[in-house]
Amino acid sequence: MIQRIFAILHARNLEFLRDRATLGWNVAMPLLLVAGMAAIFSGGDRSEYKVALIQAEAQAAAPAHPFLETRYFDFIPMERGEALDRVANHQLDLAIDFGAGAYWINPESPGGYFAERLLQSSSKDGEWIREPASGDPISYVDWLIPGILGMNIMFSCLFGVGYVVVRYRKNGFLKRLKATPLRPVEFMAAQILSRLMLAIFVTLLLYGATRLLLDIRMEGSGLALFLVAVLASISLVSIGLAMAARVTSEELAGGLLNLVTWPMMLLSGVWFSLAGAPQWVQQLSNIFPLTHALTAARDIMLYGAGLGDVLPQLLILAGTTAVFLTIGATMFRWRSA
Amino acid sequence: MAAAKPAPILAVRDLVKNYGPVRAVRGISFDVRRDCCFGLLGPNGAGKTTTVEIIEGVTPATSGEVLYQGKPAGAAFRQDAGVQFQTAALQDFITVRETLEMFHRLYRHRADLGQVISDCALDKLEKRDNRKLSGGQRQRLLLGIALVNDPKILFLDEPTTGMDPQARRNFWELVERIRARGKTIVLTTHYMEEAQTLCDEIVIMNEGEIITQGAPEQLLKAHYKAIILELPESDLAEMPPEFPFPSYRRNGLVEIHADDANEAITRLSRAGAPLGRLNIRPYRLEDLFLDLTGKELRP
Numbered sequence: 138m139i140q141r142i143f144a145i146l147h148a149r150n151l152e153f154l155r156d157r158a159t160l161g162w163n164v165a166m167p168l169l170l171v172a173g174m175a176a177i178f179s180g181g182d183r184s185e186y187k188v189a190l191i192q193a194e195a196q197a198a199a200p201a202h203p204f205l206e207t208r209y210f211d212f213i214p215m216e217r218g219e220a221l222d223r224v225a226n227h228q229l230d231l232a233i234d235f236g237a238g239a240y241w242i243n244p245e246s247p248g249g250y251f252a253e254r255l256l257q258s259s260s261k262d263g264e265w266i267r268e269p270a271s272g273d274p275i276s277y278v279d280w281l282i283p284g285i286l287g288m289n290i291m292f293s294c295l296f297g298v299g300y301v302v303v304r305y306r307k308n309g310f311l312k313r314l315k316a317t318p319l320r321p322v323e324f325m326a327a328q329i330l331s332r333l334m335l336a337i338f339v340t341l342l343l344y345g346a347t348r349l350l351l352d353i354r355m356e357g358s359g360l361a362l363f364l365v366a367v368l369a370s371i372s373l374v375s376i377g378l379a380m381a382a383r384v385t386s387e388e389l390a391g392g393l394l395n396l397v398t399w400p401m402m403l404l405s406g407v408w409f410s411l412a413g414a415p416q417w418v419q420q421l422s423n424i425f426p427l428t429h430a431l432t433a434a435r436d437i438m439l440y441g442a443g444l445g446d447v448l449p450q451l452l453i454l455a456g457t458t459a460v461f462l463t464i465g466a467t468m469f470r471w472r473s474a
Numbered sequence: 475m476a477a478a479k480p481a482p483i484l485a486v487r488d489l490v491k492n493y494g495p496v497r498a499v500r501g502i503s504f505d506v507r508r509d510c511c512f513g514l515l516g517p518n519g520a521g522k523t524t525t526v527e528i529i530e531g532v533t534p535a536t537s538g539e540v541l542y543q544g545k546p547a548g549a550a551f552r553q554d555a556g557v558q559f560q561t562a563a564l565q566d567f568i569t570v571r572e573t574l575e576m577f578h579r580l581y582r583h584r585a586d587l588g589q590v591i592s593d594c595a596l597d598k599l600e601k602r603d604n605r606k607l608s609g610g611q612r613q614r615l616l617l618g619i620a621l622v623n624d625p626k627i628l629f630l631d632e633p634t635t636g637m638d639p640q641a642r643r644n645f646w647e648l649v650e651r652i653r654a655r656g657k658t659i660v661l662t663t664h665y666m667e668e669a670q671t672l673c674d675e676i677v678i679m680n681e682g683e684i685i686t687q688g689a690p691e692q693l694l695k696a697h698y699k700a701i702i703l704e705l706p707e708s709d710l711a712e713m714p715p716e717f718p719f720p721s722y723r724r725n726g727l728v729e730i731h732a733d734d735a736n737e738a739i740t741r742l743s744r745a746g747a748p749l750g751r752l753n754i755r756p757y758r759l760e761d762l763f764l765d766l767t768g769k770e771l772r773p
Contacts, residue, residue: 144575144577148568156566313562313564316531
């Protein structure tokens with residue numbers, strides 16, 4: 138069985154590595170993305186200010202205050218704990234609790250300094266209690282990089298496997314394999330391993346490039362992050378295999394894969410946090426494995442979380458893998474009916 | 475006491491395949507003897523490829539069964555069978571040798587790869603990308619893939635379709651060499667010359683049914699007592715009056731099917747027909763095929 142898996146794995150790797158155009162695109166596209174981000178973000182962070190309105194208390198007193206009329210400020214309702222963490226890490230400039238008449242600021246944050254000046258200028262003397270919240274800054278690019286790594290894994294695993302399986306089925310290569318002792322589970326294992334190797338290689342390359350070019354934050358264990366990347370890749374490949382289990386048209390496969398990738402890209406927190414989004418959107422985002430992969434990756438990279446801390450996310454990724462591999466193996470067809 | 479008839483290596487029983495309302499295979503049964511070259515013949519759409527794909531295990535039957543060495547064909551059959559499909563895609567960017575190596579590793583019992591490469595005349599193509607093979611070279615590679623497990627039974631589905639005459643002859647020689655090593659071969663073809671050259675036994679299918687089966691020579695003897703006289707149409711514009719043998723005009727020739735050649739020649743001579751270009755030949759498998767399956771074009 139192992140020999141059959143490695144026979145298919147080896148042939149698939151050779152096919153991929155010699156297809157220079159595809160290989161080049163798979164490596165070059167993410168690197169170009171990183172280079173673009175380096176150009177955009179290396180000169181400084183965003184210019185817009187972000188202020189958390191600590192929920193519940195904010196609901197009653199906030200609407201009337203003139204500070205909320207200030208232009209170029211984003212006011213985001215948020216839970217107290219999360220708001221204070223973000224202020225400490227420079228992800229927010231200020232957190233205000235209208236009910237308690239207090240605000241939190243990181244004294245080292247330039248954005249916080251300006252936001253505080255504007256708050257005071259639009260408030261009465263003695264209206265606010267000032268509370269410090271200290272911590273190292275987390276820039277947007279620090280926050281974004283795990284999203285980019287995750288997005289690259291998602292596209293590579295879903296499209297890279299889904300399209301290949303459909304193409305093999307359409308051109309009759311799978312039919313030829315069916316006449317051999319190879320079993321579906323062995324074929325699927327070979328596809329997972331092949332794509333996993335590529336996804337991890339490109340992710341390591343990207344991670345290295347971002348560390349080099351952008352000096353991104355890495356507080357936790359590289360090994361834990363590696364494990365998250367491996368489980369996320371396997372989980373996403375298994376979704377790709379399940380979606381391609383019976384499809385015989387590349388157009389349909391593309392549509393199905395887009396149906397999964399676009400919601401994941403928008404709702405899994407690749408580009409922006411869903412902290413300010415409606416509750417139902419946040420709950421919906423939890424059905425996507427990418428959400429859990431990014432939560433784990435950010436906890437490790439930004440807050441130094443250990444394996445034990447991200448265990449729930451790892452278990453979800455492993456569970457997703459088991460579910461979709463079972464679906465894929467059950468539904469798999471070597472050829473069209 | 476008569477010797478017991480040896481058990482067939484392959485037995486097909488009451489095989490049916492329906493595609494919706496279309497009955498592609500209609501309850502056919504036949505045996506394939508060990509070490510024989512068995513031909514499955516029929517016009518396009520006769521159901522022969524469907525039949526052979528059911529036997530190979532790549533298409534499920536609607537009903538009926540396939541027995542390999544007396545047991546339902548399953549994992550052991552897949553280890554022992556070599557299959558050459560009529561068309562099969564191969565992976566791009568992979569060389570001939572790498573392709574053979576990949577399939578080679580899928581089996582427990584394996585042939586010597588060097589021997590397979592040599593048998594299929596792939597020695598000079600080992601490092602060539604699959605995409606850069608000609609039609610004949612590609613068919614030889616597909617045959618090589620079918621031989622990597624040193625199969626006990628080899629399926630060849632229209633293996634010479636699209637080959638030029640020289641490549642086809644070379645392919646036949648190759649199949650003869652393989653057969654000489656005691657392999658059982660199941661050949662699907664619509665080239666009658668190919669079947670007559672290679673097959674010990676044939677089945678002719680039409681519209682999903684078997685219409686005749688047996689050894690080619692026996693079938694010809696059973697169906698025809700006559701021989702065929704051929705004359706160019708230009709030498710025989712009209713048949714002599716009261717000519718007692720049936721005749722057909724086909725491809726610029728007049729074919730006279732006569733059970734008494736002397737009588738036919740005498741009558742033609744008396745009618746003044748020039749006989750310098752007269753050709754006398756026995757019935758061929760193609761004649762039987764056309765007589766049994768019809769001469770008109772299929773829709």
